[in-house]
Amino acid sequence: MPHAKVGRTTSAAACLLLGLWLAAPLAHAQEHIAAVNSDRILRESAPAKVAMARIEQEFAKRKADIDNGTAKLRALSEKMDRDGASMSDAERSKQQLLLSQMDLDLQRKRREFGEDFNQRRNEELQSVLDRANRAIRQIAEQNKYDLIVQEAVYVNPRIDITDKVLKLLATSGN
Template structure:
């Protein structure tokens, strides 16, 4: 698809808009400090030191997930993208025909305008304006329908990704997993792990 519309529609697009700023806080149950009471040989109760150290002495385990990458590179996302593009291919081709027709008529008008009467020129300009308005309306409707369909498909993928993230957090004892950050160390990026988990489902 060669037009700017096709590039905007079917080119590499940023699809992480769906949950780019969401954060999943997974607070895992931490050991609680408590005082133990025990009977002495004389039958009196005394309080002992805590049986376990507080969770604050343990390092916080944090992970990062790049939602945009999941919605671009995971198998379910690629499959959904291909399906949507196939669904909208015919409408995109129709828009291409309308755009080519408008361009052809505009070129013809530019060529013939000098020899046209004022009435002919006004009529041709009105026809071009009507064609352009119709094309812009159909492009806008196309984009709205495409975005709606894409959001529907990707919302399911996001739900599956969040479920996978929760499973990983529980199994690997993460205290917090974030999906948006200004700067991230590769050491805590678990995006590829999440993608692998999604691809297996």
């Protein structure tokens, strides 16, 4: 019987040693894992801010045209409300038709503006993400990371390297 107890103790110790030996690489690998917050990169990085300023400038004339059209439509609508009772039926119908056409035209312009703006924004932000990915690869190689994730439900701040990526994007032409 004493041999059975010693055998169990020895095999338990062997399992414990085997478990520690297998866990050692996992603990080591965890030290080489990092995470990046892509949303922060798209909001806070210098290239993203430059891209958004460029897009806003590119679309400023169209936005102003829509704003002017909206103001003109509002003014004509208020005039119609104010003076409509004193207008002839033909004049009132003509003004209502004009208001309807202006409103439809404005809706079309807003829709096209939104679609074009979103398409340009997506193009520019994709370019920013490409630059960020190059910066992330550079950081990974320099710091010998085994894994860097960009989307996660939770990230311990200890492994978040977003600030490093933002700094690299701000200082280099990635």
